Amino acid sequence: MSTVGPVQLLLVGFEPDAPLKGEILAELERLAERDIVRVLDILVVRKEDDGRIALVEANEDGVAVALTGLHDESAEAAPVPALDVDDPDVWYVADEIPAGATAAVALIEHRWALGLKQAMQGAGGHLLAEEWIHPLDLQAVGIDA
Numbered sequence: 001m002s003t004v005g006p007v008q009l010l011l012v013g014f015e016p017d018a019p020l021k022g023e024i025l026a027e028l029e030r031l032a033e034r035d036i037v038r039v040l041d042i043l044v045v046r047k048e049d050d051g052r053i054a055l056v057e058a059n060e061d062g063v064a065v066a067l068t069g070l071h072d073e074s075a076e077a078a079p080v081p082a083l084d085v086d087d088p089d090v091w092y093v094a095d096e097i098p099a100g101a102t103a104a105v106a107l108i109e110h111r112w113a114l115g116l117k118q119a120m121q122g123a124g125g126h127l128l129a130e131e132w133i134h135p136l137d138l139q140a141v142g143i144d145a
Helices: 023-033 063-068 111-122 135-140
Strands: 007-014 037-047 053-057 102-110
Touching: 007 063, 023 037, 023 102, 037 063, 037 111, 063 102, 102 111
Parallel strands: none
Antiparallel strands: 007 102, 037 053, 037 102
16 A cells, blocks of 8 residues: 555635636646646535535546545435544534535645654654644734735
8 A cells, every 4th residue: 555645625615706717727737747736636616505415527537535525415326435433523524515505625635745744753653633823813823825
């Protein structure tokens, strides 16, 4: 099995009338060309006003669908099986998408962090927690974000 860097799930919401022109995908491709990240999967969904999820764009392998449970609830075909998780502390991605909104889910491997991950493991260390710091919190402590 090959070594995999830390994998992050990004959920990006778009304004209702925002045209999806590919700028984000182009930037991800630029980062991938430099081996900074590897895009594992991208999924675009729309949450209808009644709360149902409709797939706008999805890859055939369905990695993002399986990890998030987001599937086309109006399709006649059976959805890709999602992880079977029955835990009240589990984060449900669909809950974060406002009704009537379009959102993209991207699974990104952080290739730049492979060396750090291997060094931590080699030293007997393991990640206890990680969190992205909100730009407003950074500004509050004097860091321009």
